[in-house]
Amino acid sequence: MGKETKNLMLEVSAGIVIFTAVAMLGALFIYPRRAVFAGLILGMMLALAMFLSMGIVLERSMKTEDPKAVQKQSIISSVLRYLLLIVILxxxxxxxxxWFNPVAVVIGVLGLKVGAFSQPIIHKILANRSKGE
Structure with missing residues (x-):
């Protein structure tokens, strides 16, 4: 994996973790139950695992020259990823x-979306911080 790809993966992962921390802070005031916090953590772990899986599949796809094989591999891995998520849920x-609040697990998994959308913001913050040093 190249440096840019690793940075991108770290930025999205940071977004997922930050979202989970904010959700836990909200849960502390709204519905402070152990199952909610455990569900958010499980959801975060699932989101991170799904994101890592997507990154590995994309990295492998970039190295493959056959477009049909890439399409087939991407579809199979996507279906397996979501089937596994459904089985866990x-x-x-x-x-x-x-043990785990199911709604909190789903909210934790949605951290994947928030992490992807917040990546440009996190990237700008880290770029500005590195320029200032």
């Missing part, structure tokens, strides 16, 4: 809802 709802 169903398991949380059916079996572990006393």
């Amino acid at each position: 169903v398991a949380v709802i059916v079996r572990f809802s006393s």
Whole structure:
């Protein structure tokens, strides 16, 4: 993985972690239950795992020269990623809802979207900080 790709992955991951921290702070005032915090952490871990999986697939795709193989590999990995997410969510709802709040898990997973959208802002902040040094 190149330096730019690693920086991008770290910036999005930072966005996911920051979102989870803000969600936990909100949960502290709105609904302070252990299952909510555990659900947010599980959701964050799932979001980070999904993002890492996407990064690996994209990195592999960049090295492959056959467009049909890239398309097939991307579709298969995307379907597997979301099936695994659905299985985990169903398991949380059916079996572990006393340990993990299912709504909090979904909110934690949505941190992936927030991390992706906040990456340009985080990049600017880090770029300005490195220029100032």
